[in-house]
Amino acid sequence: GTIHNSELAYAIASMGHTELMIVCDAGFPIPRSAWRVDLAIVKDVPDLETVLSAIAGVFVAEKVGFAAEMAENNAPLMEKVKRLFPVSDLDPVPHAVILGEMAARAKVIVRTGAFERWGNILLYSGVDAPLWFDKPGVKTPAAYQPIVDRMRGR
DSSP, X not given: OOOXXXXXXXXXXXXXXXOEEEEEOTTOOOOTTSOXXXXXXXXXXXXXXXXXXXXXXXXXXXEEEEETTHHHHOHHHHHHHHHHSTTSEEEEEOHHHIIIIIHHHOSEEEEOOOOOTTOOEEEEEOOOHHXXXXXXXXXXXXXXXXXXXXXXXX
8 A cells, every 4th residue: 555654554543433543743632541642753743734735646535634723724634635536525623622532532533743733633434435326226325425526526
């Protein structure tokens, strides 16, 4: 694969449908009990875009959450998230909820070296819906049709 960090590759491979991975900045308060993949080396190494780009290449994100405050206060990061996850549902979440409730729910938290305001991204594991419903005679449930259409570029 394209991800050479064995722990990150393992974390991605072990994600089940709807499970949560958080890719966070260097200052994120990771709970002691969390499965932590710590990639941080020094300030902005690796940066959030590099890590998210690598993950986006191998991970199907059905939904991508981000701090609601990011859209107004860090437009460049918001544009990167939209570009990297173009077929994912986007879900603004209050930053305080990400720091508390969502951090406690995450299956894995990937720490980057990013010094990025509101740089904590929630990735909900999905499935490659067009592949799941491509066998002859299999009907796509109505709830999945928009996902299949998005993934097929319709």
